[in-house]
Each structure stands twice: as C-alpha cells, then as structure tokens.
Amino acid sequence: MKTIIIGAGITGLSSAYHLKKDYLIFEKENVPGGLCRTFNISGFTFDFSGHFIHLKNDYSKKFVFSLLGKNIVAVARNSWIYSNKSLTPYPYQANLYGLPKDVINDCLAGLIQAKINKILKKDNHNKKIKTFKTWVLETFGEGFGKHFFFPYNEKLWTVDSSVLTDDWIANFVPQPDIKDIINGAFFKQQKTYGYNASFFYPKNGGIQSLINSLVPKVTNLKVNSPVNKISLKDKTVLSNGTKYSYNNLISTMPLPELLETIIDLPKDIKKLKSKLKWNSVTCLNAGIKTKDIQKDKHWVYFPEKKFSFYRTGFYHNISGNTVPDNCSSMYIEASHRHNASTTDKSIITDSLKELKNSKILKSGENFAVKQVLHIPCAYVIYDKHRTDVLNKINAFLLANKIHSIGRYGAWKYSYIEESILDGKATAEKINNKS
Numbered sequence: 030m031k032t033i034i035i036g037a038g039i040t041g042l043s044s045a046y047h048l049k050k051d052y053l054i055f056e057k058e059n060v061p062g063g064l065c066r067t068f069n070i071s072g073f074t075f076d077f078s079g080h081f082i083h084l085k086n087d088y089s090k091k092f093v094f095s096l097l098g099k100n101i102v103a104v105a106r107n108s109w110i111y112s113n114k115s116l117t118p119y120p121y122q123a124n125l126y127g128l129p130k131d132v133i134n135d136c137l138a139g140l141i142q143a144k145i146n147k148i149l150k151k152d153n154h155n156k157k158i159k160t161f162k163t164w165v166l167e168t169f170g171e172g173f174g175k176h177f178f179f180p181y182n183e184k185l186w187t188v189d190s191s192v193l194t195d196d197w198i199a200n201f202v203p204q205p206d207i208k209d210i211i212n213g214a215f216f217k218q219q220k221t222y223g224y225n226a227s228f229f230y231p232k233n234g235g236i237q238s239l240i241n242s243l244v245p246k247v248t249n250l251k252v253n254s255p256v257n258k259i260s261l262k263d264k265t266v267l268s269n270g271t272k273y274s275y276n277n278l279i280s281t282m283p284l285p286e287l288l289e290t291i292i293d294l295p296k297d298i299k300k301l302k303s304k305l306k307w308n309s310v311t312c313l314n315a316g317i318k319t320k321d322i323q324k325d326k327h328w329v330y331f332p333e334k335k336f337s338f339y340r341t342g343f344y345h346n347i348s349g350n351t352v353p354d355n356c357s358s359m360y361i362e363a364s365h366r367h368n369a370s371t372t373d374k375s376i377i378t379d380s381l382k383e384l385k386n387s388k389i390l391k392s393g394e395n396f397a398v399k400q401v402l403h404i405p406c407a408y409v410i411y412d413k414h415r416t417d418v419l420n421k422i423n424a425f426l427l428a429n430k431i432h433s434i435g436r437y438g439a440w441k442y443s444y445i446e447e448s449i450l451d452g453k454a455t456a457e458k459i460n461n462k463s
Contacts, residue, residue: 030249030273031052032051032052033275034053035055035279035287036438038063038281038448039062039063039065039239039445040438041279042240043243043449043450043453045248045249045250047457049456055268057254057256059252061252067234068235068400069235070400071398073316073358073398074348074352078360078404079328079342079362080445082229082236083444085446089446089449093239093446101230102232103228104227104230105221108327109326110329110332111329111389112128113128116329120203121173121178121332122203122204125214126213126216128176136173138170139174140170140210142170143166158413161193162190165179178190184334184339186308192413194412197411251268255268256282264276264430276430277432278431279452280431281435284422284433288422302422305409306409307406308410309364309365309366311363311402311404312404313338313376313399314360315358315360315400316396317358317394317396318356319356323343323346326346328340336383336387338362339362341384342359342362343357344359361380376401409436432455435448435451435452
C-alpha cells in the first residue's frame with residue numbers, strides 16, 4: 030500500500046478517512062479505538078477514564094456531528110476542587126470563595142506581590158526555558174502555588190514543578206485577570222474559564238460511539254495486528270510474521286515505542302529516545318448501587334497529598350444512559366512514574382477509603398462493579414529536553430517518510446479534536462505530494 034497507518038485510535042482513523050484510498054491500518058488490539066474505548070459491564074458504561082469532546086474548530090465540529098448525528102449532547106462543565114475539607118468550583122484561581130481565610134489571604138497576598146514584582150522587573154529578554162514553577166510564581170504568586178498549582182500538578186505529572194516547563198499551559202491553565210481573581214475570593218464566581226467550559230459527549234454508548242461511527246467509513250483495517258518491526262532501509266513493516274511495503278508511514282503509537290520498533294535506527298537517534306519522559310495512569314471505574322452520587326458534578330480535582338488520586342469523575346452526571354436505573358458510576362485517576370509498580374487491590378482499597386474519608390462517598394455505598402484500567406503512556410512530561418529532542422527526532426522521521434502524529438505520536442498534551450485535525454492534515458499532506 031502507498032500508506033501504512035499504525036494504530037486505529039481516533040488519529041489513525043481520521044488519517045484513513047481523509048486519505049480516502051491506498052492505505053492499510055494495523056491495530057494491535059482486537060477492536061479499534063485506542064484510548065477512545067468503552068466497556069459495558071453489568072449495565073454500566075465505562076470509558077478509559079474521562080474522555081470528552083471539546084470542539085473549537087468549525088471543520089472538526091461538523092465532522093463529529095456528521096458522525097454522531099443525534100447521539101450527542103452538549104454539556105456545560107460543572108467541575109470542582111476538594112481541598113481543606115471544602116468543595117470549591119474550578120478553576121481554583123478564580124474561585125477562592127469558601128476556602129479558609131488564611132488560604133485566601135495567602136493567595137491574594139502572593140498575587141499582589143507577583144504583580145508588583147512584574148512591574149518592577151526589567152525585561153532583559155532572557156530566553157532561558159521557563160519552568161512551570163517560575164511561571165506560576167510570576168503569574169499567580171506563591172500562595173496559589175503552595176495551595177493548589179504545585180501539589181496538584183506534581184501529583185498529576187509525577188515530577189517537581191521546577192522540572193516541568195511552561196510549554197503546555199496555554200490551552201490548559203485558565204488565566205483570569207486580577208479583578209476576577211479578587212472578585213472570586215469574596216463572592217461566588219459567575220464567569221466560566223478554560224477550553225473545557227463546555228464539551229460534548231455521546232448520549233449512548235460512551236466515547237467509543239465516535240469510533241464506531243467512523244469505522245464503517247474506512248477500509249483495510251486489520252485488528253489483532255501489532256507492528257513488530259519497521260525497516261527504514263526496505264521501507265517495510267512486519268506484522269504477525271508478514272512484511273508489508275509502504276511509501277509513507279503514519280504512526281500513532283507512543284513515540285518511544287515507535288523508535289524501539291525501528292530495527293535500523295541510527296545510534297544518535299537512539300540516544301535521543303532516552304530523553305523522552307512520560308508517566309502512567311491507573312483508572313478505577315466503579316459502578317455503585319446508589320442514585321445521584323454527587324449530583325450534577327462532572328469531576329473533582331484533589332490537589333492534597335493525602336489523596337493518592339488526582340481526579341474523580343461521575344459518568345452518570347454526564348449521561349444518565351451510562352448506568353442502570355437508580356445507580357451511579359465514577360472513575361478515579363491516579364498517576365505514577367511509568368516504571369513504578371502498583372497493584373489493583375491497593376488502588377481499589379486506598380481510593381475508596383480516601384473518598385469515604387472526604388465524604389465524596391458515603392460509608393454504606395454498595396459497589397456493583399469495580400474495574401481497573403492501566404494507561405502505560407498517559408501524560409508526556411514537558412521537561413527542558415522535550416522540544417529540542419522532539420524536533421531532531423521528527424526531522425529524522427520525516428526524512429524517512431514517517432509521520433508520527435496524535436497525542437502520543439507527536440508527543441504532546443492534547444485532546445480528541447486535535448487528534449482528528451492531526452490525521453486530516455497529515456493525510457492531506459500525503460495526498461498533495463502523491
């Protein structure tokens with residue numbers, strides 16, 4: 030085939046859809062979807078943790094709506110933060126109201142000092158990479174860092190805030206102006222912030238409904254077909270003992286895995302691979318025989334270290350069709366370094382105990398289903414090496430007609446819409462050249 034696609038997640042399927050012809054897709058699992066997969070257990074619908082559809086681009090919005098038709102609902106985000114034994118609305122920096130007075134004082138004093146420092150500081154055009162810790166201190170001040178940004182993000186990313194760069198924050202960290210921050214400290218905030226202030230989700234079938242509606246529109250999809258080896262010299266891939274030739278290769282597998290699969294990778298590129306860092310996430314899905322747990326809340330962030338997880342979400346509050354009658358369901362996400370050992374039993378026991386201690390769950394909740402899912406490559410760690418290493422690796426791959434795209438192929442922090450557009454752009458590039 031002219032083009033071989035590795036991975037039948039949303040990025041790979043979008044690539045195939047926009048290529049139209051002359052392609053072959055290899056998917057290692059027995060079903061397409063990648064992390065956009067859904068599990069139906071005893072009447073409960075679970076995803077691979079929270080997977081929601083954020084649409085800002087006109088094309089991707091039209092694309093998704095054409096696929097899902099009437100099986101889609103618009104949702105106004107209702108997310109919260111649990112800290113200091115209090116639930117406050119997200120984002121933290123705009124919703125201090127309801128927190129202890131000393132916490133509010135810390136945050137506002139730090140904010141004012143940060144603004145004063147910014148006015149007094151002369152711009153010396155320092156091009157040194159800015160860390161996330163420095164960015165927080167300059168933007169929001171020490172109080173906000175201490176009470177939310179540092180503990181939460183260090184739990185999520187599994188590295189110190191001084192290791193993270195600020196490359197990822199533009200789309201993901203809301204930046205209210207100082208007036209809104211101060212207003213939100215003394216009154217209930219009326220404004221919403223962030224790229225996910227509203228989102229879409231299938232009414233029925235979970236996030237895999239999007240995949241299932243796209244699969245019939247592509248051809249030449251081979252499941253249970255992992256790509257075991259790639260030869261740059263021969264321009265072939267090996268899958269299940271058979272070699273396949275290609276002109277162009279689109280890979281959506283995690284970038285380190287792709288590099289590991291290439292049998293004739295030069296030594297200098299191999300050395301770069303060791304500088305790519307990431308973490309893993311374990312997701313506990315729980316079906317509960319109680320109606321309307323945490324009614325109307327979509328998800329809750331947990332910045333404090335006494336909680337082993339960083340976020341919980343509630344499927345039933347997004348779509349009532351995800352649970353049987355008079356039931357609720359939730360997901361609980363915990364990060365760890367990709368080579369750290371964890372056990373399913375401890376994850377279940379610790380998480381549920383901590384949730385009951387926080388009163389998010391009641392001690393008498395009856396669990397109908399417990400499912401643990403592992404995401405070995407979850408969040409790409411934005412450290413000082415990432416950009417330079419990524420540029421060199423991509424230049425090498427493109428010179429060899431390999432397009433590494435999507436969240437893990439492009440080695441970035443992104444969402445479903447971006448994956449759709451990545452596939453479209455790459456397919457159009459290949460089509461135009463051919």
